[in-house]
Structures are given as structure tokens and as C-alpha cells.
Amino acid sequence: MPDLISSDFPLTASQRTVLTAVLDTLLPASRDGEMPSAAEVDFTAYLVDQAEGFVAELAAILDELTASFADLPAAARHERLTEFSAGNPAPFRNLLTRVYDCYYQNDLVRTRIGVTTGAPFPAGNDVIAGDLSLLDPVIANSTRHRFRKPG
Amino acid sequence: MTDDVVDVLIIGAGASGAAVAWSLADTRMRIVCFEQGDWTQPGGYPTNSANWESQAFGPFNIDPNVRALDTDYPINNADSAVTVVNFNGVGGSTILYGAHFPRLHPSDFKVRTLDGVADDWPIDYDTLEPYFTQNDRMTGVSGLAGDPMYPPKQPPLPPLPMGLVGETVARGFNRLGWHWWPSDSAIISQPYQGRDRCLNLGPCTSGCAQGGKSSTDITYWPEAIRRGVELRTRCRVREITLNEHGFADGVIYYDAAGEERFQRAEVVVLACNGVGTPRILLNSVSARFPEGLANSSGQVGRNLMFHPFGIVQGVFDQRLDSHKGPQACCILSKAFYETDRSRGFVRGYNMQITRGSGPLSTAMAGYLSGTIPWGPGHHEAFRKRFDHVAGIGIVCEDLPEAHNRVTLDPELVDSDGIPAPKITYRYSDNSLKMMAHGLARGEEVMQAAGAISVSSAGPLAATGWHLLGTARMGNDPETSVVNSWGRSHDVKNLFIVDGSIFVTGGGVNPASTIQALALYVADTMKKNLANLFD
Numbered sequence: 001m002p003d004l005i006s007s008d009f010p011l012t013a014s015q016r017t018v019l020t021a022v023l024d025t026l027l028p029a030s031r032d033g034e035m036p037s038a039a040e041v042d043f044t045a046y047l048v049d050q051a052e053g054f055v056a057e058l059a060a061i062l063d064e065l066t067a068s069f070a071d072l073p074a075a076a077r078h079e080r081l082t083e084f085s086a087g088n089p090a091p092f093r094n095l096l097t098r099v100y101d102c103y104y105q106n107d108l109v110r111t112r113i114g115v116t117t118g119a120p121f122p123a124g125n126d127v128i129a130g131d132l133s134l135l136d137p138v139i140a141n142s143t144r145h146r147f148r149k150p151g
Numbered sequence: 152m153t154d155d156v157v158d159v160l161i162i163g164a165g166a167s168g169a170a171v172a173w174s175l176a177d178t179r180m181r182i183v184c185f186e187q188g189d190w191t192q193p194g195g196y197p198t199n200s201a202n203w204e205s206q207a208f209g210p211f212n213i214d215p216n217v218r219a220l221d222t223d224y225p226i227n228n229a230d231s232a233v234t235v236v237n238f239n240g241v242g243g244s245t246i247l248y249g250a251h252f253p254r255l256h257p258s259d260f261k262v263r264t265l266d267g268v269a270d271d272w273p274i275d276y277d278t279l280e281p282y283f284t285q286n287d288r289m290t291g292v293s294g295l296a297g298d299p300m301y302p303p304k305q306p307p308l309p310p311l312p313m314g315l316v317g318e319t320v321a322r323g324f325n326r327l328g329w330h331w332w333p334s335d336s337a338i339i340s341q342p343y344q345g346r347d348r349c350l351n352l353g354p355c356t357s358g359c360a361q362g363g364k365s366s367t368d369i370t371y372w373p374e375a376i377r378r379g380v381e382l383r384t385r386c387r388v389r390e391i392t393l394n395e396h397g398f399a400d401g402v403i404y405y406d407a408a409g410e411e412r413f414q415r416a417e418v419v420v421l422a423c424n425g426v427g428t429p430r431i432l433l434n435s436v437s438a439r440f441p442e443g444l445a446n447s448s449g450q451v452g453r454n455l456m457f458h459p460f461g462i463v464q465g466v467f468d469q470r471l472d473s474h475k476g477p478q479a480c481c482i483l484s485k486a487f488y489e490t491d492r493s494r495g496f497v498r499g500y501n502m503q504i505t506r507g508s509g510p511l512s513t514a515m516a517g518y519l520s521g522t523i524p525w526g527p528g529h530h531e532a533f534r535k536r537f538d539h540v541a542g543i544g545i546v547c548e549d550l551p552e553a554h555n556r557v558t559l560d561p562e563l564v565d566s567d568g569i570p571a572p573k574i575t576y577r578y579s580d581n582s583l584k585m586m587a588h589g590l591a592r593g594e595e596v597m598q599a600a601g602a603i604s605v606s607s608a609g610p611l612a613a614t615g616w617h618l619l620g621t622a623r624m625g626n627d628p629e630t631s632v633v634n635s636w637g638r639s640h641d642v643k644n645l646f647i648v649d650g651s652i653f654v655t656g657g658g659v660n661p662a663s664t665i666q667a668l669a670l671y672v673a674d675t676m677k678k679n680l681a682n683l684f685d
Contacts, residue, residue, distance in 0.1 A: 120352045
């Protein structure tokens, strides 16, 4: 896992350690190894660039979980976060939204799920036109599929 | 500024305001439009950034109470089953709309005659047909001629791609023998009038960076301005004033600096949607109209109609590339649009097939619905749903009821101190029966299409796009606010052209009909210029 510590990042060293464990618990790497853990994408840069307003709320969540969270085995961390989400639904939802937002912007993740990397515009997407001969039964039944005349 | 008189003052630069401004420009009169919001810059739309999905939750949120820009006004939805959504700026809600663009049906104008409910419109489909066609050309509508559920019409552009989502769901409709057809869409499938075609970016409801979606800031407004109409942004109207003869003589408004100003006008046209228009009328109190301007009937603000909306979702084994293409525009079905009393309700609904959403929305929706957990099972569940879903929106006709209404909140105000609207709304039994029927039929379609799992929900709250009926048209001044061409019964130089003049709402997205109505009112004004106030 990358080192989350940077000198200008507004979380304490202890909070950063807990954050890494939280990220890895919310989105661990997939069993087949194709999808990385959320702790492997650059959540730090995301916070600084896109979610500065969330840092204070995040710090409060990490403090609530306490430093011991990072030392728990994976199953116990999952259980602890489940308890936290039940008791703090709104903060947990905010946390999860931020983690997903960061994760699914990541180029590697997007490539693995089959989505264009970066901004959708101007690359856009190709979509098949579709087979309009599928309309044949509708047209054949156009006496039954008929708008209702008011007069 | 009080000596400065404009011939026509239009309030609101959205779907209807743009259309009426463009049409009235023929007259060479001095026409000015006041818009409380700003121009929106395509470079600022979310799809210019990798975080486009989260931007749609924040600064481009469809809910003005969440978006909370100083150009928005707050809305008290506490007493409403539906939350009003909109956008305030040049283009109005067309900036964020899904651009699904069906017309009302001929039967929608005659529900009293046909079904014994609500009221007939004083005009009919044939009255509006030339204006539907004119609006389709100005907008650049993509679609396919020949739908037997409509009188003949010819969209100017070929239909948008159905994609795998459309093909898959269409097969389900065919297996059931039910109607479906490619949707008419206010999105250009080919280059059109200087604009390049849709790029299938996906999230139309956070603005179109490409300009493939036909919001009125890029359709009507450039042409209207070129023809001499003046559009002033950041002008928020508080009230319309009257002279001693009972004619509107101007508006009191706040400029960008928050300064109170007065603008004189010979004719005032309201184009502020079914919530904004009654808000201004109710704020325009005088000795002659103590209950609000043009409100001798007591109907201003009443009969608020939305379209109760539900969603059916099918998950498929095969990948459908669901996140690609205009989310709200694909195919539709009118199989249950017309009344069949054996169903237990009157009138009917449209089935609007929708594509899927992006990864963030998929993951969060999966969390909230319990279908995609966080933790060890996330990736497997996500893979099964993302790009594997198709949706069917159930868009129900909502009949007018006097108790569903817009009033003024006694405390809530906007950033200029103008009283804000309060919504009072509950679903009728008819609507709830219709919704239950629609959700069940939608599930049948998904199963017939081969979905491995199907779910449905509705009616949903945050779906109040379609704001209709709060200043309805009619021939009787005692039961309606405007006459058959949008002129106030009470104030002869006051016109209303937005969705508030709908008598009934039909069961389809109303933007096409709103704009056709605005063009019709403008054309009727032009034909009656010599005796406009008689």
C-alpha cells in the first residue's frame, strides 16, 4: 500500500493509519486481483483536490473509530464499520460516497470496469443503432396500437 | 429607468420564454426578457471532468434547495409527496432535463368528453399541430415517423441509437405483443443547424458539454437575440404592477446587485413554470387583486399537477453498455396510455425506457438498495449490475385537484427577500392505482426481456420536473386564469405561456407541448396585434 503521509495533509499520522484501514475495509481488492483496494488509489490527492470540505468530517469519523481500528483483523474491522454505519448513517453514507467517488475516478479502476478514463467529454461513447426491424410486429399490429381519437 | 418602456416584457428565459421571444421577434417590437439566473457555460458542465457524477450531486443538483445558488429560490416541499426540481438560468430547466420529447396525445385535450374527468382544454391537438412541427424543427428533434399511437408526424432527424438496452427491452415488449417505439428526443442524432451530434456521453441531466442536447440557450435564444430580442440576466421579478385602468404596466425586480428597480412594459408575458408563475402572481397583490394578480377565479396556484413517477429495473446476464447514451431517451411504450376502465383507473401512463447510470451512481444506489454491499462482496455484485441494467420509467397522468397547490410560504424567502413558494400535494387514489399497474406491467416487460432479476419502486419523491396546471386555461373566467390563447381573463395585457396553463397533464414529459403552446400563444398574439386587448 502507498504511504499516505504527506507533510501538508491535514490528518494526523494516527488518523492516516486508520484511514488506510478504513479504505481497505470498505473496498478491499477483489479476490481475483483484478480490482485494487481503495487504499491503493490516491485518496489523499482526492481529498486535497476535490473534497477539502469533507476533511473535518472524515477526521471526526476516524477519531470515533479510534486508532485501534487499524490493528483489528479484517473481519473485525468489517464488523466495527457495520456498527458505525448503523449508529451514524449520514456520516457513513458521506464517507462511502467519497470513497466510491475517488475509487471510480481512478484510471485503472475505470479501465477494468470498461469505462472511458478521465472526462466523458469530448471522447464520448459509441452506441449501436439497434435493429429497427424489431418494430415489424408493432407496425403489423398498428390497428390495435392506435391512438384514441377524441372526436 | 421608469420612463423606459418596452413593448413586451417576458419573465423567464426557459423552455417557453425562449420560444415566445423567438416567435414575437417577427413583430419588430421592442422585446425584453428578464431571467433571474445566468448563462451557463458548456465548459463548466460536469462531463468536462472525471468527477462528473459527484458534481451532479452538488453544484448541478436538480434540486434547487440542494443546489442553493443565489440565482435559485428556495421551495418548501414539506407538505408535498413530490419534491420540485428545476434549473434557474438561460434555458431554464432544459439545461438539466432529460430531453425526452413526446407530444401530448389528441385524447389528452378532451378528458372530460372521453372519460368524464377533469376538464377539456379549450384547444385541441390539431390547434397545436403546426406549432409542434415548428418546435421540432427549431429544437432539432430526433425520432422515427410512423408511430401508430400518434397522428402522422415527421421528426426532422433520425432516431437516437437504441443501443443494447433498447433492443433488449424491445424484444420484451414484442414477446408480450405490446406497443413500443423509438422515443422522440430533443437531442440531435446528426449535425444540425451548426451544432454537432450527440456523443452519447450519458448524463444529460447535468447539462450537455457537447451541445447535442437541445436546451433553449443554444436553440431559440441565439436566434431570438440575433433578431433583436434583449435578454437581461440576473433580473429577478418580485411583482407585476397595475395601472389605474387595471392593465399591467411593468414589473418590480431586483438586479444583479440586489437593487430594487422598476421596468415599464406594454405587455407582460409570464414564462416561469408551474411554480414560478403562480409565485409571482400571488406576490403581486393590489387593491384590485388582494388574492394575487389575475386571480379573480381563485385558481392561481391550484390544480398543481406533476407526473407521478416510478422506476422498474431489470438486471441482465449480458452486458448492455447501459451507461452509454442519453439516459432518458431510448424507446417508449404507449401500451397503457389510453383509458381502459377495467384496469381500475382512468387515463394512463407512458413507459419510458431508460439506460443505466455511471459507476458512482451504480455503487451508491446498490448500497442504498442493498444490492451492492461495501466490503468483500462489492466487486462481484458491482460487476453483475454495472452496465447490465435497463430501466423503465412509469410516467403517470396526474389529474388536476384543487387542493394540490402552490401558495406563498409565510416565512421562507429568496436571497432578495421575495416570499418563496410552498407546495401542498398528495397523490390521488387514481394515480396510486395507475402507478401500481404500471410497475407490475414494467416488471412483466423486464421478465419477458430475459432479466435475471427485476425490482421496482414508485411513486418516487424527487421527481417533480413537470410543473403544470396552476394558472389553467379555459373559456370560463370563473374557473380558469387565462383564455384559450394564454391571455389573462382579468388583465388584458398579461399573458402566460408556460406549463401552468395546462388544463390536464397527459402522461408524457411536457416540454414539447409547453413550447408548442408558447409558439401558439405568440402566433395568436401576432394575429391579434390590432385588437390585442379587446
